[in-house]
Amino acid sequence: MCEEHQTGAGRRAVVLTGAAAALTLGSVSFASAAGRDGQETRTVRGTLPPGAPDFVYVPVEVPDGVREIKVAYTYDRPAVPAGTPGNALDIGIFDERGTELGGRGFRGWSGGARTEFFLRADDATPGYLPGPVREGTWHIVLGPYTVAPQGLSYEITVTLTYGEPGRAVRPVYPPERAGGRGRAWYRGDCHLHSWFSDGRRTPAEIAALARAAGLDFINSSEHNTHAAHAHWAGAAGDDLLVLLGEEVTTRNGHVVALGTDPGTFVDWRYRARDNRFGRFARRIRRAGGLVVPAHPHATCLGCAWKFGFGEADAVEVWNGPYTPDDEVALADWDGMLVASVREGGEARDGRAGRDWIPAMGSSDAHRDPDVIGHPQTVVLADDLTREAVQEGIRAGRSYVAESRHVSLAFSASGGRGEHAGIGERLRVDGDTPVTVRLEVAGAPRCTVRLVTDQGVLHTSAPLPVSGSGVVEWRTTPSYAAYVRAEVRHETAAGPVPGALAAFTNPIFLGRR
Known part of the structure; x- marks a missing residue:
């Protein structure tokens, strides 16, 4: 059975999700436990105007007995004048536990990298978390990254498959230690993307390229999702330490969560004016990770860093092939060094009013021809372990090189x-x-x-x-x-x- 309905400004309500205003549209309903087998589909259409909120939520009423939820979407891309942003619409989903900022309901995000995704107990599309499809109100989240002057018209199709759920898969994570050389210089690339976000390489392919680049460690840093964490164990080895993290991609800059505990999710749904970044920086550190603002002077929309550096453990000064924005980042970092010595201290205990921030470099590689390990951070660490590498980075015992x-x-x-x-x-x-x-x-x-x-x-x-x-x-x-x-x-x-x-x-x- 297929059912369609319209949704738009006439049916929407403005609500607060954490600190940021968001739209919540009229809900999509399915018949309660209809048939207990087979499928049901609903299609939703609507239009977002220029100036739409950062996030738009489409509630989906999921009945009991669902084995799988599948979502597909399309949106229009009208011609726009030169220099005017066109339409770009991201997508993700939260389960029945809700959309509270930093809450437990997050189930996946693919940004604009995919046109459809599914979730069930035993499997999910890359970028999404497998698990039971429980009864309750789920929320598809749309992120209108840019909206053309004509507006953004979209269509969402939700398909529920009924039946007994598959057997849940227990996640296995990579070890926190590899076969190091004791206190030595170790090479790493801490900003990489696989097909679990908008990259095109598998974890195995990334690991092979990292080994070929002479790297000793890497960090998983998918955009706004930790879904890759359970897929790196097979790529790690005695010769390659795999740290787990996330690239927290906000509308006011990106930050790499470097080496967090397995399964750590860091929310991204806030701007600098919402005064929420400190909360999530502390979340990263409580999970054993480092806070590393990424490409702070990149020119892409939403990439320039607006949160300040008071929470940073390090800063990514060099990102990928060396470009003018890296030169600006280097000069800005040097200016922070000058300010730190004028203020008279280099003790590295505490974040507010702290002294100096070490620099890093990473490839931000997504796909061919992006070169993994260009550049790479070379760290003096006591051993090839998560804790030792992080301590070396935090202390600034490192340099950045274009290759092995x-x-x-x-x-x-x-x-x-x-x-x-x-x-x-x-x-x-x-x-x-x-x-x-x-x-x-x-x-x-x-x-x-x-x-x-x-x-x-x-x-x-x-x-x-x-x-x-x-x-x-x-x-x-x-x-x-x-x-x-x-x-x-x-x-x-x-x-x-x-x-x-x-x-x-x-x-x-x-x-x-």
């Missing part, structure tokens, strides 16, 4: 045997001579720049064709409160520096 072929060794030393590495402090008096040393491998014809709170204070001659070389520079803590290294490719002409091949987190100089 680029290696750096960066240090600062005083005249009496004092020594500090990346992310550490060389505790010597302000007038003590300090030697800064950078060893580079795998960067042919690149130039080294040493950057301090006073700007670029040393630029080397190009490295030889072999790509290996040593750069030394002498300074004092009075002259430079910190020093960090950049390895840059050749540039064709002009004052603009070449693209990064690698860069380090800072070494701080002086007692405080």
Whole structure:
């Protein structure tokens, strides 16, 4: 049986979901336990105007005895003038436990990557969580990412299949430890997408490419869903640590939840003005994860970071192939470093009023030709475990390289045997001579720049064709409160520096 009805502005009610206004439309009803077998279908049509709320909810009254729920949708894409956003409509679903912000009702999200999905006890479309289809009011959630001036007309088809539910599958998660080398430098890519969100690669394919890129660890970071967590165990191994997380994709910026407990869901349905981000940053940390704002100056709609950095454990300065927005992110991060030394401290305990934030780099790879491990974060960790890698990232004991072929060794030393590495402090008096040393491998014809709170204070001659070389520079803590290294490719002409091949987190100089 198929039934259709219209839904639109005349039938809608404005409600509050957490902090953000949202539309809840008229409900879609099915006959109670109709037949206990077979299928029933309902089709809903409506139009969203320009300026529609971020999220629109379509209630679905699900009776008892349902084995599977399937949802398909389409929407129009009218022509728009150049420079005007067209229609883009995301979709997901919440079960009978409700749509409360941060609640337990979340059952999946595919954004705009799929036109249909299903859920049942033993299986679900990638991006969605298998489990029983229980009686009650479910909610399809629509996210009008952009709406054309003509409005956005949509059609949703809901099909319920009745019958005995399948046997629920017990999730198996990857281990939190791999076969490390003790305290060593480990390479990782913490921002990746599989077919469990809008990527095109399977976890197995990603793992194979990560191994080929020389990576020791990766982080699952699907857009607004943790549905991939239970599908990584087979891809992990003694040679590859798989951390679990999410890319929390809000309308005011994206944040990578890095290395959370298995099965952790982090809500995304808020803007900066709603004053809710701190709550979910704490949610990430309570689940054992790190809070990492992603591509903070990306130019895509909704990608630029608007929440501030007071909750950040690290920041993704370099995202994928090096572009002008990465250069802006690097400069912005350096400005935060300058502010931190002017405020006089580098203790890393607490988030509000904190000192400095380490930088990271990740590929944000989705599909071919995106290169996994370009760039990659190289972390000094006590072992190849979730906790040790996170501790190294949080402490800033890391540098970012464009590939496995680029290696750096960066240090600062005083005249009496004092020594500090990346992310550490060389505790010597302000007038003590300090030697800064950078060893580079795998960067042919690149130039080294040493950057301090006073700007670029040393630029080397190009490295030889072999790509290996040593750069030394002498300074004092009075002259430079910190020093960090950049390895840059050749540039064709002009004052603009070449693209990064690698860069380090800072070494701080002086007692405080």
